[in-house]
Amino acid sequence: MSDAAQPTAAEVRAAAEAVKAALDRHLEAVERRTGDDDPAVYEAFNALAAAAEAYDERLYDRYDEVTPFEIPGADDSLPPYTGPEEPHALSVLIRRDYAVVEPERLLAQAQRITDVEGGEEGAESAAMVGASTHAALGVLFGEYEPDEIASRHKEFGLEEGDSTLWVSAAEDLPEPGEWLHAPFEQADPERIVCRFDVSAVFDDELDDDLEEQEA
Known part of the structure; x- marks a missing residue:
């Protein structure tokens, strides 16, 4: 790269300040998040x-130096985009995995829901729950939105696994x-x-990177 095309020291400094500001905004979004899929957190992450x-890029162009930072993500593994340039519709696909680590807690929460419902419908649900994890899950996911379950999963005897959110154009x-x-x-x-x-x-991966840096 020619000297004329190199960023100035001031531009590198400005880029560093932008990172600091983005870090602050990301932390604020995380502290205020309303659930695991809070769009404000995703927006701050991308910023x-x-x-x-x-x-x-500016650091490398100016000083031939790099940072140790790497933002994890799956975009590099995606095939080339072939969808419409101007989508008129979109689909949001979400998958969340959970392990049932405390069945008793799950059953108790489902029983509490059916007790609150009362009446004939509640009695039928209570009878259906019994000692069935399958039925308890039906009651739980029928009562609460998925985002609320994600934010309160420990209350329901669940342990989080992997999750992913895809935004697909149509x-x-x-x-x-x-x-x-x-x-x-x-x-x-x-x-x-x-x-x-x-x-x-x-x-x-982050722990491995930190161990390598400390070694």
């Missing part, structure tokens, strides 16, 4: 990633009931606009 990438909104028989069958990786993954594997 931080963009600021860090811009700083890394030309038009499907007809009512068109995909209900197979809701995830048409998920096309080449139409994914963006995706966000949460996994313990990212924490393991």
Whole structure:
């Protein structure tokens, strides 16, 4: 790169300040998040990633140095995007995995819900729950929105596993009931606009990186 094309020292400093500001905004979003899929956290994450990438590029162009930062994500593993340039519709696909680690707590929460309902419907639900984890899960997910279960999973005897959110572009909104028989069958990786993954594997990779730096 020619000297004329190199960023100035002031531009590198400004990029560093942008990273600091993005870090503050990301922490604020995390502290105020309303659940595991809070869009404000995702927005702050993406802004931080963009600021860090811009700083890394300017630092390298000016001083031939790099940072140790790496933003984990799955975008690099996605195939090239082949969806519409101007989507008129989108699908949001979410998967969250849980382990039932405390069945007794799950059953107790389901029983509490059916007791509160009362009446004939509540009595039928209570009889159905009994000692059945399957029935308890039906009561739980029928009562609460998925985001609330995600934020309160420990109360329900659940342990979080991996989760992912895909935003897929489409030309038009499907007809009512068109995909209900197979809701995830048409998920096309080449139409994914963006995706966000949460996994313990990212924490393991971060721990490994820290151990390597300390060694």
